[in-house]
Amino acid sequence: MQSFAGFSLFSVLLLMALGLAIIFGQMGVVNLAHGEFMALGAYTVYLSSTVVHTYLPALAPYYFVIAIVIAFLVAGLTGWLVEWSLIRFLYKRPLDTLLATWGLSLIMQQSFRSIFGAREVTPTLPEWLMGSFKPSESIDIPINGVFVMGLTLALTLGIWLFMYRSRIGLQMRATVQNRVMSGAAGINTRLVDRFTFSLGCGIAGVAGAAFTTIGSTGPDSGSRYIVDTFLVVVFGGTASLMGTIASAFGIAQGQSILEFFLKGTMGKVAVLMVIVLVLMIRPQGLFASKIRS
Amino acid sequence: MLTVSNLTVGYGQSRVIHEMNFSLRAEEILAIMGRNGMGKTTLLKSLIGILPSRQGSILLGDKEISGLASHERVRSGIAFVPQGRMIFPALTVSENILTGARGPVEKSAWDEIYALFPILHEMRKRKGGNLSGGQQQQLAIARALISNPKVLVLDEPTEGIQPSIIKDIARALRQIRSARKIAIIVTEQVVSFMMDVCDRALVIERGRFVHEAPREGLSADQVRSLLAV
Known part of the structure; x- marks a missing residue:
């Protein structure tokens, strides 16, 4: 059971760290608001749950999968807006980026508090995510934990394919290695930056959606994970997807x-x-x- | 093909290129020669958009490109092979080449690149950072060519390269010019290489051209004396 608890923590850390590994590892931007993008994803699922159960109850068994996609889009589009309005002016000023994203995290936390209140909220999960199964008498495995692990594995595979098999993934990796030369090779590095930041935020949104199956969401839910998430990324090696996975696994199990x-x-x-x-x-x-x- | 008028470029308070004028004809190989610190690299960086110009015009065909970002200039038809190669060390050889491409790359384009530089085909799955200097130089040229440029700009392509590979690079440049009908600008300090490839040479000194001559009117000794300190 202790090992399974380690796997659950691994999923949580990895989901958070994947987005951060892209933003911090690929762009070098220390995004202290990353946890709030996770909370944004969680609140998006909560809102989807409320809307579906109030107006479209027939969709209740299926809404959660669609809500994950919506959480990705909402967090990703917000990230796009933040990069365009704030981050792009601070690329060569890491300390200013640190301050700006910390300020952004406070603004987002207060916005959550103003809109959803200070108390923690929980979406109504579909029936198929509840309960547990028992492979033996002494082992009780929660279905939501297995779901989060499956989602984590699927997302990790998706990101790997995107980074190593798509043209935009290639452009992202090239821009990380040499921004000036990437531009001189014909890559629109500003667009790549915006896309990279937006993708990292979108993945944080998916992490938030996954967290709603494990715990409730409050305005400061994201900030609780931010230090551990940075540890995972730095420990694994900032520009390495494999490093992030191995690091999340090692830290969580340890x-x-x-x-x-x-x-x-x-x-x-x-x-x-x-x-x-x-x-x-x-x-x-x-x-x-x-x-x- | 390329017309530069009154181009002025500098860093901070200092001006490095002073109201420079020159033009590049279609299918011409133009060598720009000069000692270190005379403004060769600054001029090329300005052409590709890495350094903004303070004034002047850069016409590629009929299109003014001096106000465009680097990637937009590449899309307009100018490609750059920088000093020191600047390949992407953690990308494979084929990935390095792909970074220069816009849209899907036809098999024929790959075949053409690999026919020009067979070693890159052998090494296509190796990381760029694990190639030798000469192989990296070939890779940097291949990356520039995959964008189908009208003008290819090379900054000291022989720097740090062993003599046998320098001959390969000279052969490749002549082959590229005749096969693709493109114009080439190359900055160089190795006189033999320059004499081997260029149609015309310009000598730069302190940000100004001080001598111009067609290949036929140049001797290696004359060039060496122009480059002497």
């Missing part, structure tokens, strides 16, 4: 198992110490490309 043996927050402390040690030896993270300088 944390779950060590918390079982060490109790309380000591498990988390032990994991943090390991991360600090590894980063002292390998500042570039676990996975870094091996190429000629």
Whole structure:
């Protein structure tokens, strides 16, 4: 069971980290509002649930899948707007980006509070997501946890295919490596930036949609995960999808198992110490490309 | 094919290129020669849009491109092979080439590129950063060619390249010009390479052209004396 708890945490961390790995790893933008984009996705699912159950109850069993897509689009389009109105002016000013995205996170939290109230909300989940199944007497596996894991795996595969098999994914990887040369090779780097930021935010929205199956959503739900998410991305190696996956898996499993043996927050402390040690030896993270300088 | 008028370029307070005028004819290979720090790279960066010009006009055919961003200039028909190659080290060879393409690439276009640079076909799945300097140079030219340019601009393509590969690059440039009917601008310090490929040479000194001569009117010794400190 402890191992399954680790898998659930792995899914949560990976979903959050995938979007951040794209924004931070590919663009170098420290987006402190990333958690709020996750919350935006969660609130979008809550709103979809409310609308469907009030006006279209016949759609109730199916709405959740559509709500995930809507959460992706809402968070992605908001990200597009934020990049256009704010981030693009700050690309060469990392400290200003840090401040601006922190300010944005506060604005978004307050907006959630003003619109949805300070109390946490939960969408009405379809029947098929409730309950659990028992492969044996002592093991009880929740269906929502399995769903989140499936969604995480599908999203990871989708992102991999997008990054490594599509032309825009190629342009994103080229722009990361050499922005000036990408432009001189004919790539519209400004458009690539906007698309990259928007995609990362959209993925955060999907992460938020997935979280609604596990817990309730409040205005500061996103900010609770932001530090762990940055840890995953930095520990894995900022420009590596494989690194993000391995890092999320290692941190989540390590944390779950060590918390079982060490109790309380000591498990988390032990994991943090390991991360600090590894980063002292390998500042570039676990996975870094091996190429000629 | 390309007409540059009154072009002025600089960094901060200093001017590097001073009201420069020159034109490039169709299917011509123009060599721009000069010592280090005379403004060759600045001029080429300005042509491709990496450095904004302070004044002047750059006409590609009938189109004014001086106000366009780099990627828009590439789409208009000018392609750049920078000094030091600047290939994307973590992308494979074929991915590096694809970054220069707009839209789908026909098999015939791949065949043409690989016929020109057979080593790139052998290495197509290798990371660009793992290629030798000469192979990277061929890759940078291939990346520029896949955009089907009307004008190809190369900045010191022989820098740091072994002599046998320099001959391959010279052969490839002549072949590209005749097969694609495109014009080429190349900055260079290696006199033998320049004498091998160019139709006309311009010598640049402190941001101004100080000498112009057709290939037939140049001798290697004359060029060396013009480039001497």
